[in-house]
Amino acid sequence: MCNVNEVNGKIAVMTEPLKLDYQEYTVPEPGPGAIIAKVSRTNVCGSELHIWRGQHPSLKRGVLGHEMIGQVHKLGEGVTTDSAGEPISIGDRIVATYFLICKKCPACQEGQFNLCENAYYFWTKQPEVEPHFHGTFGTHYYIHPEQYVYKVPDNVPDISAASANCALSQVYFGIDQASLSYGQTIVIQGAGGLGLNAAAVAKEKGATVIVVDALKSRLDQAKEFGADYVIDINDYQTVEQRSKIIQELTNGRGADIGLEVAGVPAAFAEGIHHIRPGGKYITIGNISPGRMVEFDPGLLTRKSIQIIPVIRYNPWYLRKSLEFLSKNIDKYPFDTLLDAEFTLEEVEDALEKSANREITRASIVVNS
Known part of the structure; x- marks a missing residue:
């Protein structure tokens, strides 16, 4: 029955x-x-x-x-x-x-x-x-x-x-793992949902935010989420060109912290070129094992960059993310994500x- x-x-x-x-x-x-x-x-x-x-x-x-x-x-x-x-x-x-x-x-x-x-x-x-x-x-x-x-x-x-239980919580956790602080510069590779949330979090921590992507619409959106500068890959088509503009935007030092949320192996290999000696590099986007890319370990060592891979997050970051949304709901256009x-x-x-x-x-x- x-x-x-x-x-x-x-x-x-x-x-x-x-x-x-x-x-x-x-x-x-x-x-x-x-x-x-x-x-x-x-x-x-x-x-x-x-x-x-x-x-x-x-x-x-x-x-x-x-x-x-x-x-x-x-x-x-x-x-x-x-x-x-x-x-x-x-x-x-x-x-x-x-x-x-x-x-x-x-x-x-x-x-x-x-x-x-x-x-x-x-x-x-x-x-x-x-x-x-x-x-x-x-x-x-x-x-x-x-x-x-x-x-x-x-x-x-x-x-x-x-988006709180994945995109926002994950980048929030990753940025905290790198101890991003007021006055530092972060370069974010990728302006999808993760990258845009990360821009807002970084901006609220008092950082200068640089976002790199290949889609103009996403870069325009990044500005609404706190990006101080955006770099269109179509305008700067090589790693050297992108690294040069980032150097110029950071007074010749390079970014204090890099964040890869592009999900492209080549982006990971590129990231260390944009970071200052002694900086930190968070990688979140590349999650599929077996996808290979050429990488310069010598440059990593000489610049003494700390790599911080992030998968998931400590679960209480979900509450932190909800509080972040509540506090900034009228400041950033989260509804457009x-x-x-x-x-x-x-x-x-x-x-x-x-x-x-x-x-x-x-x-x-x-x-x-």
């Missing part, structure tokens, strides 16, 4: 790279400490594009999506507050880390929560495995007890909060247009 309280949900499943299907499952009851969210918006992040193209080292099929905002649909036993101790109830707008923190693996025991060895324990499971709703490209999303979840401030709209909207049935179109760089960042509106 059918349970009248049962609700069916839908998820977008990559059956193999570049092939998508939809599957329906009964929305499960949340276990103790868990939450079921109704997805409001979910975005196409660069990670999805790597998976979609078959560039992920192991994930070749499964539920897609991890960057989202939703509403509490069901609360598991014992859940009365979010991870900051704020009361939580059905209907509240929430965001959650897209990864787990097990607190038991060697990385967690060293306090390196962003490197938890079990971070993707559920995210990599196939849809037929309960609780089915492992990714956010769907009507519902299962949030496990080991995920951090936070209520969204009232003054932050869905369209702005939707998502420049194209799609329905859940148009996920494949959203992925393709994102991969072809026809749009800056796609948002899939599910339950509005």
